[in-house]
Amino acid sequence: MSNTPTLATLRRTLATRLAPISDSPDLEARRLLEIFTGLNGSRLIIEADRPLEPEMIERVETAVARRLTGEPLAYIVGRIGFHDIELEVTPAVLVPRPDTETLVEAALARLPADTALRVADLGTGSGAIALALAHARPRWRLVATDADPNALAVARGNAERLALTTVSFAHGCWLEPLAGERFDAIVSNPPYIDADDSHLDAPALRHEPYHALVADTDGLGDIQRIATAATNHLEPGAPLLVEHGYTQGPAVRRLFAAAGLTRIETEADLGGHPRVTIGYR
Structure with a gap:
């Protein structure tokens, strides 16, 4: 035998x-x-x-x-499923998580499917959020920004491979490359882990880009910057949707309110943890 x-x-x-x-x-x-x-x-x-x-x-x-060694499986095989698409990923970008699909679903549920909306995705990384939205809503026009040119290269490659031509890309931090532009929605999964958070010792996170994980001001600095800038880029009545840590909901709602956003709410992820906060201009 x-x-x-x-x-x-x-x-x-x-x-x-x-x-x-x-x-x-x-x-x-x-x-x-x-x-x-x-x-x-x-x-x-x-x-x-x-x-x-x-x-x-x-x-x-x-x-x-x-x-x-703790290296994410997605880096080893070079790809991962997200929402209804498959993405190529490298160590230049975060591995898309199922929790982030909550952000995609929240946007799909709140915005009209058959209208030619303009949507911005800030800090796009692999392009996961923008490309999932483009795949689900062919009439929408999306622009995705990232400060890291290596991440943008991954996102552009995914868009080309998926033949999603309704997504364009801009190099720069958050809304800075979109001066003067307004959108029907803005979405973002920014860094939101505090530099002292013990979760950073997890084996998988040690392999992922630090700058895409960690933010200043107790992990809330980038969310605050996005909320403050978003009010100048949202059409009247348009929403900002941001992913955050499951303990950060109350703080994020306060930041949204301080930025002048209204009708603020937080949605839970598949595990029942508060994960996405939404506010309207």
Whole structure:
């Protein structure tokens, strides 16, 4: 009998090895095998007894070794699903999280689908928010900004690969490259972690760009700057939607009110944590 690992045995082994570093080790094991074999989830089951070539096993082992250092799986495989699209990601950008889909859904729920709106996405990173909105709302026109040219290169590449031509990009911090422009909505997932927050010691965060995670003033500095500037760039009655930490809701609502925004509310993410605050000009 051959001792060559099959898809099924390797998947079980991977899940066991990934358990100390992952909240969903079996899903990560499946994802690695999907990427390296080119098979989808159902084919992995159908071909579970298929023996694997040594070269394939070596490639998977290299990926697992990287993952066990805490490196995000998305960086290792170079892509991740977000909302209804798949994005390419590099260490130049944050890995898009499911929590950020709350921001996308909040915007989709509050804005008319069939109107040619102008929407700005500030600090776009991989382009996740802007591209998810463009995919869901083909009539909208989006402009996405980022201060990091390397992040913008990733976002532009994703837009081209997804053929989402309704998104344009501008290099600069927050609204600075959009002087004189007004929008029907502004969305942002800015840095909101305080520099002293112990969460920064998490293995995954050590691999992600620090400047995209950490903000001054107890993690609220960038949110304050965005809220203050947004009132000069929003059409009357238009919303600002910002993602933030789950303990920051009250402080963000105060910042929105101080900036002159009204009808302020906070929405919870899929885990029930306050995650997105919305205010209107």
